[in-house]
Amino acid sequence: xxxxxxxxxxxxxxxxxxxxxxxxxxxxxxxxxxxxxxxxxxxxxxxxxxxxxxxxxxxxxxxxxxxxxxxxxxxxxxxxxxxxxxxxxxxxxxxxxxxxxxxxxxxxxxxxxxxxxxxxxxxxxxxxxxxxxxxxxxxxxxxxxxxxxxxxxxxxxxxxxxxxxxxxxxxxxxxxxxxxxxxxxxxxxxxxxxxxxxxxxxxxxxxxxxxxxxxxxxxxxxxxxxxxxxxxxxxxxxxxxxxxxxxxxxxxxxxxxxxxxxxxxxxxxxxxxxxxxxxxxxxxxxxxxxxxxxxxxxxxxxxxxxxxxxxxxxxxxxxxxxxxxxxxxxxxxxxxxxxx
Amino acid sequence: xxxxxxxxxxxxxxxxxxxxxxxxxxxxxxxxxxxxxxxxxxxxxxxxxxxxxxxxxxxxxxxxxxxxxxxxxxxxxxxxxxxxxxxxxxxxxxxxxxxxxxxxxxxxxxxxxxxxxxxxxxxxxxxxxxxxxxxxxxxxxxxxxxxxxxxxxxxxxxxxxxxxxxxxxxxxxxxxxxxxxxxxxxxxxxxxxxxxxxxxxxxxxxxxxxxxxxxxxxxxxxxxxxxxxxxxxxxxxxxxxxxxxxxxxxxxxxxxxxxxxxxxxxxxxxxxxxxxxxxxxxxxxxxxxxxxxxxxxxxxxxxxxxxxxxxxxxxxxxxxxxxxxxxxxxxxxxxxxxxx
Numbered sequence: 090x091x092x093x094x095x096x097x098x099x100x101x102x103x104x105x106x107x108x109x110x111x112x113x114x115x116x117x118x119x120x121x122x123x124x125x126x127x128x129x130x131x132x133x134x135x136x137x138x139x140x141x142x143x144x145x146x147x148x149x150x151x152x153x154x155x156x157x158x159x160x161x162x163x164x165x166x167x168x169x170x171x172x173x174x175x176x177x178x179x180x181x182x183x184x185x186x187x188x189x190x191x192x193x194x195x196x197x198x199x200x201x202x203x204x205x206x207x208x209x210x211x212x213x214x215x216x217x218x219x220x221x222x223x224x225x226x227x228x229x230x231x232x233x234x235x236x237x238x239x240x241x242x243x244x245x246x247x248x249x250x251x252x253x254x255x256x257x258x259x260x261x262x263x264x265x266x267x268x269x270x271x272x273x274x275x276x277x278x279x280x281x282x283x284x285x286x287x288x289x290x291x292x293x294x295x296x297x298x299x300x301x302x303x304x305x306x307x308x309x310x311x312x313x314x315x316x317x318x319x320x321x322x323x324x325x326x327x328x329x330x331x332x333x334x335x336x337x338x339x340x341x342x343x344x345x346x347x348x349x350x351x352x353x354x355x356x357x358x359x360x361x362x363x364x365x366x367x368x369x370x371x372x373x374x375x376x377x378x379x380x381x382x383x384x385x386x387x388x389x390x391x392x393x394x395x396x397x398x399x400x401x402x403x404x405x406x407x408x409x410x411x412x413x414x415x416x417x418x419x420x421x422x423x424x425x426x427x428x429x
Numbered sequence: 430x431x432x433x434x435x436x437x438x439x440x441x442x443x444x445x446x447x448x449x450x451x452x453x454x455x456x457x458x459x460x461x462x463x464x465x466x467x468x469x470x471x472x473x474x475x476x477x478x479x480x481x482x483x484x485x486x487x488x489x490x491x492x493x494x495x496x497x498x499x500x501x502x503x504x505x506x507x508x509x510x511x512x513x514x515x516x517x518x519x520x521x522x523x524x525x526x527x528x529x530x531x532x533x534x535x536x537x538x539x540x541x542x543x544x545x546x547x548x549x550x551x552x553x554x555x556x557x558x559x560x561x562x563x564x565x566x567x568x569x570x571x572x573x574x575x576x577x578x579x580x581x582x583x584x585x586x587x588x589x590x591x592x593x594x595x596x597x598x599x600x601x602x603x604x605x606x607x608x609x610x611x612x613x614x615x616x617x618x619x620x621x622x623x624x625x626x627x628x629x630x631x632x633x634x635x636x637x638x639x640x641x642x643x644x645x646x647x648x649x650x651x652x653x654x655x656x657x658x659x660x661x662x663x664x665x666x667x668x669x670x671x672x673x674x675x676x677x678x679x680x681x682x683x684x685x686x687x688x689x690x691x692x693x694x695x696x697x698x699x700x701x702x703x704x705x706x707x708x709x710x711x712x713x714x715x716x717x718x719x720x721x722x723x724x725x726x727x728x729x730x731x732x733x734x735x736x737x738x739x740x741x742x743x744x745x746x747x748x749x750x751x752x753x754x755x756x757x758x759x760x761x762x763x764x765x766x767x768x769x
Contacts, residue, residue: 116609122459124484127525128552143716144464144481185467212468269456372756376483376718376749409716413760416712420753420760 099249101347104295106253107288110157111260117189118153118257119145123265123403126374133394136401138273139387140262141377143409147213149335149383150258150285150407151182155243157254159186162241170194170240174227176202178335178408179245184213195240197231203412246284247342256288262403263296273300274400277386279407280304280313280356281336283345289405290352304349304356305389307331307382311358313341313349322346332361332415335382335408356389363388368419371406380411439589441687444635446593447628450497451600457529458493458597459485463605463743466714473734476741478613479727480602481717483749487553489675489723490598490625490747491522495583497594499526502581510534510580514567516542518675518748519585524553535580537571543752586624587682596628602743603636613640614740617726619747620644620653620696621676623685629745630692644689644696645729647671647722651698653681653689662686672701672755675722675748696729703728708759711746720751 124139142150162169170193173183180196187194196210200219211217220230235242266273276293280286290302306313309329316323324340364381367388371379387404390397464479482490502509510533513523520536527534536550540559551557560570575582606613616633620626630642646653649669656663664680704721707728711719727744
């Protein structure tokens with residue numbers, strides 16, 4: 090009901106909503122630092138400021154939006170339960186936010202989700218309901234639970250509270266850069282449903298209007314690139330495969346897309362190999378663990394390094410929930426990026 | 430000459446020196462956040478706040494002390510060159526601090542040091558002089574360079590400027606915990622030459638006198654444990670082997686030892702396997718890359734978890750400069766810690 094009420098007044102996020110979200114998550118979310126590796130800057134011929142959201146609570150930026158949404162909900166309708174469907178980072182973000190706020194929480198997850206993800210979500214105190222992804226519809230299951238228990242459905246990106254929460258990532262980038270006296274020419278961010286990208290774009294453009302915003306998508310899931318080109322929301326190609334599991338969304342959200350059309354300069358599609366190379370370089374130079382989808386924006390910058398030569402770029406490393414086996418793969422492969 | 434002058438006034442570090450160091454490194458060093466993994470707290474039956482110095486410039490806390498020392502030197506004797514001997518984290522910390530301050534810098538390194546470490550040190554702009562570790566004496570080489578070039582020798586731990594710089598790590602832990610309203614019962618820190626441990630102990634005890642300070646050493650290199658037991662500085666046993674290369678020091682420094690005797694509660698010796706388990710858990714729950722020596726304090730807490738059950742513990746992860754092959758080993762082994 091929160092969305093509906095908010096929409097009576099508000100059809101799109103604005104800076105005030107993001108500033109309000111920042112106050113809500115203060116002391117609850119990690120204020121992640123901007124990391125810089127001088128050796129890597131020299132190696133690449135660029136100055137890169139990394140925003141490591143892999144260090145965020147629950148291992149990804151998703152906690153920011155979830156906590157923002159749930160804290161607004163808990164104020165407006167105290168004690169209202171929540172339900173979400175996700176096999177990934179959104180599930181953990183919602184579950185932990187609900188735990189901190191004392192809200193009853195149900196997460197609908199596929200029964201073949203990795204055991205570690207099922208276990209983690211339960212460990213945050215959520216009630217996990219599993220479904221067969223080949224025969225059942227998770228949205229219908231979530232809707233039935235919501236109707237039965239009078240619960241609020243917490244959608245992963247097409248939601249103004251979620252978008253404004255994710256936007257706090259951009260607010261922190263802008264404020265930290267301004268405080269340090271650093272001019273940021275470009276911001277690179279991964280795109281799935283567009284919640285993070287739209288929130289960051291609005292926040293960064295509000296403080297630094299001359300900064301350009303770019304995004305990365307896995308090859309085949311380059312629906313946002315095609316949506317911008319055609320001017321209408323396109324679907325991803327689910328026949329293709331990618332290791333960037335965090336970025337597997339059918340299409341960009343309606344609300345995020347409007348913001349992206351207005352504020353974002355363009356996007357780049359990256360391959361699995363490029364994601365693995367970026368993960369290795371983050372290991373080598375930054376000492377952070379990044380999952381494939383979380384490394385997509387960094388991979389895009391590496392791909393486009395000549396175009397962005399000699400500029401200062403902020404790169405969002407959006408999550409770190411990666412299996413040891415996949416991480417071993419990036420270590421064995423190593424980065425094959427050439428020194429400038 | 431800075432040490433000699435300082436010692437005319439000052440024989441030991443105090444809180445004012447550490448506060449002054451904090452001002453010097455402000456905006457130069459990363460103010461690392463306190464990270465917490467709610468899942469891991471539940472898993473372990475403890476509340477742990479991690480201080481990830483692996484995210485520090487040059488990949489370890491060593492940059493804090495080096496920048497403090499060199500910025501004081503650059504003020505007192507502008508343009509004076511520096512020389513240091515180290516095959517590891519101290520070399521990179523000194524080289525990068527010198528680069529930022531525009532000081533000429535020579536690092537004496539063994540000729541069989543890993544190529545990546547030689548390359549990194551050169552990339553920070555240092556002049557690297559190699560020696561044969563079986564036939565030559567690095568201290569004599571450094572002393573000869575210092576005499577020839579009128580350079581200041583930057584020692585790794587037995588130095589009040591270095592100790593006060595490393596102590597800023599403890600200052601940040603204390604101030605962040607107090608700001609968050611969190612009572613910290615214990616702090617765990619690795620011990621090599623004692624620069625970090627002594628600085629942290631003094632800073633933490635100044636702000637939180639009821640907090641106990643503990644340290645970790647690799648088995649065989651438990652010279653600080655034996656030094657505290659006997660009341661005199663003991664030597665490490667260099668016949669033993671450890672993967673914790675960052676903690677290979679002959680003995681604790683004279684100045685650090687005095688502080689440790691006064692403020693530190695005790696230490697624990699940890700095995701290679703325990704270090705690898707701690708590295709894996711830091712990967713799994715915190716998404717940070719920690720080197721074996723950097724994980725020693727965490728390994729000690731895991732070893733002693735029953736003794737410290739139900740308390741709140743701050744753990745210093747002191748560095749992240751680890752080869753991919755060694756990191757792969759921790760991923761293959763995984764942590765074998767039992768859920769409480």
